[in-house]
Amino acid sequence: MQLSKKKVAGLLSAATCSLLGSAAQADENPWDVDSAILYYSETDRVMAIEPVISATKDLGDDASVSMKLVLDSLTGASASGAVPSTMVQTFTTPSGNSSYQVNPNETPLDDTFLDTRLSYSMNWETPIDRNNRRNLGFNVSKEYDFFSLSGNALWDHDSNQKNTTYSYGINVELDAIDPVGGAPRPLTAMLAQDKTSGTESRDIVDLLFGVTQVINRSSLFQVNLSLSEASGYMTDPYKFVSVVDVTGEPTSQLFESRPDSRSRQSLFGKYKKMFSNKDIFTISYRYMTDDWGIDSNTFDFSYRFNMKEGYFIEPHLRLYDQSAADFYRYFLTDSEPLPQYASADYRLGEMEATTVGVKFGREIAEQHVWSARLEQYVQNGDGSPDVAFGQLTQQDLYPDVDALILQFNYSFKW
Amino acid sequence: MKAGYYWLVICTLLAASGCSSLGVKPWERNLLAREDMLMDAAALDLAFDEHIYFSKEASSGGQGFAGGGCGCN
Numbered sequence: 001m002q003l004s005k006k007k008v009a010g011l012l013s014a015a016t017c018s019l020l021g022s023a024a025q026a027d028e029n030p031w032d033v034d035s036a037i038l039y040y041s042e043t044d045r046v047m048a049i050e051p052v053i054s055a056t057k058d059l060g061d062d063a064s065v066s067m068k069l070v071l072d073s074l075t076g077a078s079a080s081g082a083v084p085s086t087m088v089q090t091f092t093t094p095s096g097n098s099s100y101q102v103n104p105n106e107t108p109l110d111d112t113f114l115d116t117r118l119s120y121s122m123n124w125e126t127p128i129d130r131n132n133r134r135n136l137g138f139n140v141s142k143e144y145d146f147f148s149l150s151g152n153a154l155w156d157h158d159s160n161q162k163n164t165t166y167s168y169g170i171n172v173e174l175d176a177i178d179p180v181g182g183a184p185r186p187l188t189a190m191l192a193q194d195k196t197s198g199t200e201s202r203d204i205v206d207l208l209f210g211v212t213q214v215i216n217r218s219s220l221f222q223v224n225l226s227l228s229e230a231s232g233y234m235t236d237p238y239k240f241v242s243v244v245d246v247t248g249e250p251t252s253q254l255f256e257s258r259p260d261s262r263s264r265q266s267l268f269g270k271y272k273k274m275f276s277n278k279d280i281f282t283i284s285y286r287y288m289t290d291d292w293g294i295d296s297n298t299f300d301f302s303y304r305f306n307m308k309e310g311y312f313i314e315p316h317l318r319l320y321d322q323s324a325a326d327f328y329r330y331f332l333t334d335s336e337p338l339p340q341y342a343s344a345d346y347r348l349g350e351m352e353a354t355t356v357g358v359k360f361g362r363e364i365a366e367q368h369v370w371s372a373r374l375e376q377y378v379q380n381g382d383g384s385p386d387v388a389f390g391q392l393t394q395q396d397l398y399p400d401v402d403a404l405i406l407q408f409n410y411s412f413k414w
Numbered sequence: 415m416k417a418g419y420y421w422l423v424i425c426t427l428l429a430a431s432g433c434s435s436l437g438v439k440p441w442e443r444n445l446l447a448r449e450d451m452l453m454d455a456a457a458l459d460l461a462f463d464e465h466i467y468f469s470k471e472a473s474s475g476g477q478g479f480a481g482g483g484c485g486c487n
Contacts, residue, residue, distance in 0.1 A: 036458045040466060050465075052458055072465075074486075117484065141483055148483025163437025171479040206479060212453060214437045218445050222453050226475055236487075268476035270453060274445050286476040296473040304450060312450075322472055347487060348472055359459075373459065379470060401470065409458060 029058045036409040043402045046076040046113065055414075062127045070141075072117035077109035081239040081344035082253050083331050084108065084395040089250065094180040094238050096193045107399050110238060117143045131158040147176040154208070167210035167224075175202040179237035186257030187338050190240060202232030219273040228264040241344045242331045248390025251334055256343040258327065264290040278306040293326035294348070310363045316375065318355035324348060330385055330397050346398060351381040357405065368412045375405040454478070 038050040050073070056066035080091065082102075089102045093112050102108045119141035127133050135154040141147070150173035157166045177183070182195030210224040235258045242250040270284035286298040297320070304314040325348040327341035357375025364370060381398035388397060438446070449455060460477065468474040469486035 034458050036462070038462050050462065052461070054458060068461075070461075115485075137479070139483075143485050146483070146485030148485075150479075150483060152479045154479075160437055161440065169479065173483050175483050175485075177485065204483075206475065208478070214446060216436070217438050217442045220446065220451075220453070224476060224478075228475065264475075266473070266476040270477070272451060272453065274448075274451055280450055284477075286473070288473040288476065290472075292472075294472045296471070298473065298476075306450070320467070320471060320473075325472065347470060351471075353471065359456075377466070377470075403466075403470075405462075405466065407459070407462060 029060065030413040032056045032058075032411070033414050034409065034411045036407060039404075039406040041404045042076070044077065045109065045401070046074060046078055048072060048074045062125075062133070064125050066123045066125075068119075068121045070117070070119040072115075072119070074113065074115045074117075076113060077111040078113045078238075079346055079399070080108045080110045081241055081256060081346070082108040083242040083244065083250055083344075083392060083397060085250050086391050086394075087249070091240075091253065092190055092193065096181045096195075105395065107396065108240075115143050115145075117141060117146075131162070132156065145178050145180055147178075149174050150204075152206075163214040165212040167208065167212070169206075169208035169210075171204075171206040171208075173204040173206075175204070175232070176200070177202065177233050177237070183233070183235075183237050184255035186235065187241075187254045187342065190253040190255065200233035202230060202234065204228060204230040218275070219271070221269065221271040223270075224266075224268040226264075226266045226268065228266075229261075230264075231261040234258045234260060234262060236343070236345055239343060239345045241329060241342045243334050244331050244390070244392065245334050246390065248388070248392035250331070254332070254338075254342075256345065257341045258343055259292065259341055262290055262292055264288060280304040280306065292348075293324070294322055296320065296322035312359075312361050312371075314359040314361075316355070316357045316359065318353075320353040320355075322351055324350040330387060331392070346381060346401075349381050349398060351379055351398070353377065353379040353401075355405075361409070369410070371409045373405070373407040373409075377401070377403040377405060 032055065034054045036052045040048040050070065052068065052070045054066065054068040056064055058064050084105055084107055086104050088104060089108060090099050091102065091108060092099050100111065119139065121137060121139035123135055123137040125133060125135040133156045138151045140149050150171060152169060152171035154167060154169035177200040182197050183200050185194045185196065188194040207227045208224060210222060212220065212222040214220045235256060239256045240253040241256050243252045243254060245251050266286055266288040268284065268286040273281045282302045284300045288296045299319045302314055302316040304312055306312050325343065327339065327343055328348045329342045329344055331344065332342060355375055355377045357373060359371055359373040361369060361371030379401040383396040383398040384393065385397060445451060454460065464474065465484060468484060
């Protein structure tokens with residue numbers, strides 16, 4: 001079941017009215033409205049369309065309020081974690097009511113993947129005194145099998161003639177997960193459909209400490225330290241781990257199992273520089289590490305050519321790599337005892353990813369700007385790992401993800 | 415990759431120490447005040463990226479709060 005079209009249309013109109021309604025009483029502080037639509041498409045897999053509208057109003061005296069509404073519609077197939085076989089494989093759908101088949105030598109994909117997500121957030125920024133500001137926010141989002149509620153508070157403190165800003169923040173998120181067909185008991189067989197009914201939950205607390213420093217008239221940098229503690233249901237209820245025999249053929253599919261807590265730390269740095277011709281160079285780097293054994297590095301570069309005619313062109317490159325989670329397994333063998341945790345979710349495996357793109361934009365009237373962004377995202381892992389044997393050596397155990405990202409933005413005062 | 419990490423640690427220490435020798439006078443902020451020089455310029459792009467990469471990779475966040483949960487990972 002998805003959110004019905006009527007329901008979504010009703011929610012959208014209600015939220016849009018609440019976003020923009022008070023602007024009908026025109027005053028000197030109009031709403032800054034940013035709207036965008038994202039099209040995301042993976043080759044032979046997931047496709048998503050995501051419209052967003054965001055509006056910010058200056059309340060005067062450095063206070064502002066902003067609201068954002070996101071609708072996210074996903075369809076297509078997603079890798080289930082099971083390994084390919086030389087024979088036809090049959091899988092039970094999450095509801096347990098039907099099945100689907102995967103052809104020999106093809107990556108098992110669950111093509112029943114379909115979801116709609118609606119998310120609404122609101123932020124309120126107010127000055128405390130000349131050098132201190134607070135920002136309070138909340139977010140609610142709903143999918144068919146998932147509900148999330150979060151609240152955050154951020155305190156910015158300026159010093160050194162506002163050249164140095166210290167930021168301290170906390171975010172608390174409460175998630176409720178209600179998997180289709182119930183939550184499978186970890187590492188039980190797909191065929192057994194041994195599932196618990198009821199709602200699973202997860203709590204996440206994020207802490208942020210950041211420093212933004214102006215270097216000179218045309219450059220500045222930012223460094224953030226983030227700590228995140230998550231506890232509760234962290235397993236993906238729709239992912240499998242295959243158990244294979246001595247020939248490498250899968251003999252059963254087990255539901256995956258993940259730890260019920262995760263601690264993450266990340267260090268993020270960003271530098272921006274404007275050149276004399278008004279072009280802007282931006283570089284950022286993030287190092288993340290967690291207690292699941294995952295370390296990652298993310299580099300991001302962009303160069304914005306600000307043309308005299310009001311156009312801009314901005315090429316973008318993102319490089320990402322991560323190590324595998326300690327419990328990531330391409331497959332399990334039927335001769336070994338079951339581990340406590342195991343997941344074949346490709347997102348927890350060792351991988352590299354590259355995004356290459358360009359954004360183009362133009363101011364068509366005063367404070368009316370449109371832009372378009374086109375990017376390609378490619379993710380690669382080791383599809384022929386040393387642990388493969390038998391028929392598995394003939395299979396691609398980590399197929400690439402190749403996605404196209406297309407986005408249109410329109411910003412205006414209202 | 416480790417070099418980038420150490421570089422960041424050094425920057426953090428410098429920033430935490432106040433960087434009092436860096437900065438500009440209030441009347442020298444004309445370039446820094448431009449929208450395209452804000453650290454969170456193109457906020458919707460950042461939010462889209464955060465959502466995409468959160469659903470495809472094992473890392474997320476770092477730049478701020480992600481702004482809402484997602485059952486995609």
